Amino acid sequence: MNQLKRILLAEDNPKDVELTLAALEENHLANEVLVVNDGAQALDFLYRRGAFKLRAPENPAVVLLDLKMPKVDGLDVLRKVKADDTLKMIPIVMLTSSREEKDLVESYQLGVNAYVVKPVDFQQFVDAVKQLGVFWGLINEPPIGSVRRVR
Amino acid sequence: MGAVSEAHRGPRAQDDRAQEGDRGTEKQAGEPGSGRSVSGDRGQDDARSTTSAILNILEDAAGEKAHVEATQKAVLNILEDSAEEKARLADTHRAALNILEDAAGERARVEGTQKAVLNILDDFAEEKARLADTQRAALNILEDFDIEKNKVESVNVELRNEIAERTRAEEALRIANTAVERANKELEAFSYSVSHDLRAPLRHVDGFVNLLTKSVAPQLDEKHRRWLDMVSESAKQMGRLIDDLLVFSRMGRSELKTERVDSERLVGEVVRDLGEQETGRSIEWEIGALPPVPGDPPMLRLVWVNLISNALKYTRPKSPARIEISSRAEGSEVIFCVRDNGVGFDMQYVHRLFGVFQRLHGATEFEGTGIGLANVRRIVSRHGGRTWAESTPGEGAIFYFSLPNGKEGS
Numbered sequence: 001m002n003q004l005k006r007i008l009l010a011e012d013n014p015k016d017v018e019l020t021l022a023a024l025e026e027n028h029l030a031n032e033v034l035v036v037n038d039g040a041q042a043l044d045f046l047y048r049r050g051a052f053k054l055r056a057p058e059n060p061a062v063v064l065l066d067l068k069m070p071k072v073d074g075l076d077v078l079r080k081v082k083a084d085d086t087l088k089m090i091p092i093v094m095l096t097s098s099r100e101e102k103d104l105v106e107s108y109q110l111g112v113n114a115y116v117v118k119p120v121d122f123q124q125f126v127d128a129v130k131q132l133g134v135f136w137g138l139i140n141e142p143p144i145g146s147v148r149r150v151r
Numbered sequence: 152m153g154a155v156s157e158a159h160r161g162p163r164a165q166d167d168r169a170q171e172g173d174r175g176t177e178k179q180a181g182e183p184g185s186g187r188s189v190s191g192d193r194g195q196d197d198a199r200s201t202t203s204a205i206l207n208i209l210e211d212a213a214g215e216k217a218h219v220e221a222t223q224k225a226v227l228n229i230l231e232d233s234a235e236e237k238a239r240l241a242d243t244h245r246a247a248l249n250i251l252e253d254a255a256g257e258r259a260r261v262e263g264t265q266k267a268v269l270n271i272l273d274d275f276a277e278e279k280a281r282l283a284d285t286q287r288a289a290l291n292i293l294e295d296f297d298i299e300k301n302k303v304e305s306v307n308v309e310l311r312n313e314i315a316e317r318t319r320a321e322e323a324l325r326i327a328n329t330a331v332e333r334a335n336k337e338l339e340a341f342s343y344s345v346s347h348d349l350r351a352p353l354r355h356v357d358g359f360v361n362l363l364t365k366s367v368a369p370q371l372d373e374k375h376r377r378w379l380d381m382v383s384e385s386a387k388q389m390g391r392l393i394d395d396l397l398v399f400s401r402m403g404r405s406e407l408k409t410e411r412v413d414s415e416r417l418v419g420e421v422v423r424d425l426g427e428q429e430t431g432r433s434i435e436w437e438i439g440a441l442p443p444v445p446g447d448p449p450m451l452r453l454v455w456v457n458l459i460s461n462a463l464k465y466t467r468p469k470s471p472a473r474i475e476i477s478s479r480a481e482g483s484e485v486i487f488c489v490r491d492n493g494v495g496f497d498m499q500y501v502h503r504l505f506g507v508f509q510r511l512h513g514a515t516e517f518e519g520t521g522i523g524l525a526n527v528r529r530i531v532s533r534h535g536g537r538t539w540a541e542s543t544p545g546e547g548a549i550f551y552f553s554l555p556n557g558k559e560g561s
Contacts, residue, residue: 013351019358068347097347097354099397101405120353120390122361122383 005034006147007137008060010042010077011095012069019122020064020095023129029137034060039072043080046087058147059090062136067096067103075106082111089143091136095129335404342400349393357386392508395522399507402529407447411557414441414487417448418476421455429463433470439477442485445557450530457523458489458550464517465493465548473547484536484553491549495542504540527552 007029011017021030036042042063044050063081067074074094081087093114094107107115116132119125360383368376418441426434444451459474466472475490496504496511503509505528510521528538531552542548 015355015358016351019355019362022358022362097350099394100342101401118350118354120350120357121387122354122358125354125358126361 006032006061007034007133008042008045008063009033009035009095010037010039010063010069010074011035011066012037013066016066016118019125020129023126024133026126027130027133027137029133032137038069039065039074039077042077043072046081046090056147057145059087059143059145061140061142061146062091062093064093064095064132067094067098067107075103075110078107078110078112090146091140091142093132093136095132338400338404342397345393345397350390353386353390353393357383357390360386392520395520396507399522399526399529402450402453402526402533407450407533409445409447411443412446412448412451413443414451414478415443417452418455418459421452421459422476425456425460425463432467432472434463434466434472434474437473437475437477439475441476441478441487442480442556444485444554446534446554447530450533454527454530454552457527458552461523461550462489462491462493462548464519465495465512466491467493467517469493480556481553483556483558485556486551486553489550490547492547495544495546495548496540497544498542501540501542505538 007024009017009020011020017035021033021035024030024033034045036045041051042065045052045055046059046063048055048057063077065074065077074096078092078094081090081092088111091113092111093116094103094112095116095118096103097118099117104115114132114136116128119128360379364371364376364379364383371379415438418438422436422438426436459476462474463472466474469492473492476488477490478485478487480486494512500511504511505524506521507525508521509525510519524538527550531538531554534554536552536554538550538552540548540550
């Protein structure tokens with residue numbers, strides 16, 4: 001926890017974590033990623049409690065959330081964050097396998113900032129994650145109180 | 152009656168008085184005889200006796216006179232009594248006459264009353280007859296009532312049975328609905344799981360094959376690279392099949408949101424979108440009048456996309472390709488028709504045409520998973536319509552689907 005990371009990735013599947021990191025590495029953004037393995041850990045990080053009690057107070061520039069995770073799923077994390085005045089400004093991107101309409105609708109109703117379906121085709125997946133990383137990690141100006149980009 | 156008994160008493164009272172009179176007469180005759188006495192000197196005696204006799208006679212005559220007077224008085228009394236009696240009789244008679252008169256009046260009154268009573272009785276008889284009629288009518292009505300009541304009761308029983316039957320049916324329906332709802336929920340959970348969980352490993356297969364290919368490609372020979380490509384290609388194909396299956400499943404279970412669909416506009420948009428992708432081809436379109444129909448817009452769009460993209464796909468060897476889209480009204484339905492001059496199909500396999508993942512052409516010839524026409528059939532049938540097709544191989548195919556026009560009674 002020494003180094004502040006700008007992207008929080010909540011993903012329970014290690015293969016997906018590795019592929020996502022591989023895709024982000026193509027833009028040299030892998031080092032900017034902090035990985036948590038479920039929604040409970042994601043909330044601990046955001047609320048600076050548990051294992052993340054001592055982390056620096058800045059918020060990540062973006063949270064990439066898998067929908068289906070053990071314990072607390074992505075929608076629950078999204079609901080909590082968007083209902084909390086101190087956290088609701090953090091951009092949240094759903095990064096999920098689900099193309100189900102109800103997940104899409106519910107995510108937007110809860111105030112998600114983007115919804116990306118992971119393509120089966122790896123090249124498409126790489127392209128999608130690359131664009132995500134570039135947009136949220138480089139192009140988008142995050143809210144005040146976020147980790148600043150080290151130039 | 153009082154007058155009659157008075158009349159009887161009258162004569163008897165008269166007799167009583169007559170007997171009293173007779174007794175009085177006997178007493179007076181006996182008294183002179185008992186007072187006479189016999190003396191001594193004959194001449195003198197004679198004279199004396201004669202004088203005495205004359206005296207006696209005179210005495211007797213005086214006695215007789217008194218007697219006669221008494222009798223006369225008695226007679227007069229009797230006569231007086233008789234006049235009184237007569238007057239009384241006349242009174243009685245008058246009274247009797249009055250009574251008789253009264254009796255006659257009474258009789259007339261009685262007769263009148265009797266007649267009136269008879270009339271009343273007559274009326275009574277009539278009334279009684281009428282009452283009997285009424286009673287009979289009432290009885291008939293009651294009988295009818297009874298019959299009616301029985302009918303109503305039997306109808307009631309039928310109704311009760313029907314209600315019980317319906318309640319049972321509703322209960323069965325409710326249970327069935329619950330089962331359907333549960334099945335739908337399970338299906339949803341299933342397809343969610345398919346969507347999320349089956350796709351993830353495929354993504355990993357393709358992802359790591361891809362990473363492997365990138366890092367070791369220079370050391371691999373052509374054959375090994377081809378194998379890796381085939382692994383990757385198969386993973387992608389399975390991903391497409393899963394996606395298609397999910398769409399097909401969604402077409403079957405998602406709720407129909409019916410509204411008026413402008414067929415001409417919809418077909419125009421689909422033709423434009425799909426036509427734009429067919430660069431460098433010569434395509435002749437002929438689009439006729441297409442009436443609006445009630446339906447779920449995204450679903451009907453999918454029907455047209457599938458039929459029109461099929462027409463484009465299977466006319467690829469033809470130049471120019473000719474695609475006609477038309478419609479005709481038939482009863483309460485509209486029949487839409489997409490005709491092309493493409494490769495067509497053999498009519499002996501027409502029954503397989505609308506099946507899931509059924510294909511009448513090889514994958515190398517024409518790409519596709521074989522889900523399109525299955526979706527068309529499912530969507531059209533959910534809208535209450537039918538799908539069918541005709542073809543002559545090498546000359547083209549005609550695909551039809553019918554939809555209810557939404558106008559009642561036409």
